[in-house]
């Protein structure tokens with residue numbers, strides 16, 4: 307066995323797999339960005355007495371969170387369209403603002419702002435769907451964060467693409483460019499079945515199969531969308547996606563607040579993953595994803611913040627708390643939304659949905675050292691009786707001290723190593739002030 311480069315231990319380790327386990331006074335040994343041992347701290351120290359060792363006293367060590375759906379650059383649009391329903395929010399506020407203001411430069415700035423927020427609050431992998439995906443990829447590469455970039459495909463002209471044809475070609479080129487990147491995965495991002503025509507949905511299914519690439523789509527987000535589908539097609543869009551060949555294991559269906567029993571069975575049979583975005587669904591009053599029913603059918607349900615314009619934060623710990631409370635509330639059952647179950651959604655399930663579970667999502671030997679640590683010694687957290695409950699219900703995003711992606715430290719003592727946050731916030735303010 308190779309000698310570890312460093313040891314990292316903590317008062318509590320939550321490996322996530324196996325499920326619902328707390329390992330007291332444990333740690334990991336890391337070599338070449340991967341976990342090569344997970345054991346009791348004293349055993350690790352006995353085996354490697356000369357290795358560099360950091361102990362995180364009163365901290366919880368766990369895998370980094372996976373934010374399975376968002377539009378990072380929309381951090382620049384927090385609060386725009388607030389108070390509108392989805393269709394008016396898109397048609398009257400978001401799309402006109404984007405067409406006027408969200409050029410490649412703005413996308414770079416907004417993406418970096420979200421990456422800073424996500425890293426500081428414990429997310430190590432994010433799934434993005436936004437214009438200028440090559441800019442998002444470049445910023446992600448510079449910051450060292452892991453991501454899936456679903457290039458946005460939409461029928462109408464945007465600042466990035468002329469039409470769906472153009473967007474598909476640009477997606478393929480970007481896929482080729484990042485094919486061998488260790489942290490960046492390019493996917494297809496058809497915006498929704500009502501903004502991408504049948505022919506292109508079909509084409510995307512074919513190309514995604516050929517390339518073994520993932521596809522992420524907004525699906526059955528609101529009752530209005532599904533009513534419209536029924537009027538036009540005589541059935542919901544889940545049927546349409548099956549007919550176009552998109553409904554399958556590589557598909558990540560975002561939102562899914564409206565599902566008939568038949569559609570739920572179709573999704574389960576196709577092994578399609580679902581991304582639950584509770585804040586966005588509540589903010590836009592879109593409906594509620596039937597998480598318990600999907601999980602009962604073994605559907606992988608991951609968690610996403612959605613863009614900051616419909617959230618407004620990118621702190622996935624805040625999303626975890628809401629997911630737990632919403633599950634209890636909608637089912638009128640306090641045993642729903644258990645902390646260990648929702649944490650699974652934001653870690654290993656997110657990794658599964660993105661097809662990355664061989665590499666990330668849990669602390670296991672052989673996996674990448676994508677890890678975070680949370681300091682429990684503060685007024686809002688101490689003392690800790692149940693580390694899972696503390697993580698989910700105690701504002702943990704603000705207590706993150708350490709973040710590593712593939713063994714590289716990106717946050718130390720709560721501060722970003724590669725991003726100057728003061729300068730970044732100044733730039734965002736300057737950008738806002740020049741808007742006409």
Ligand SMILES: [Zn+2]
Pocket residue numbers: 375376377524560612613
């Ligand atoms: Zn979205």
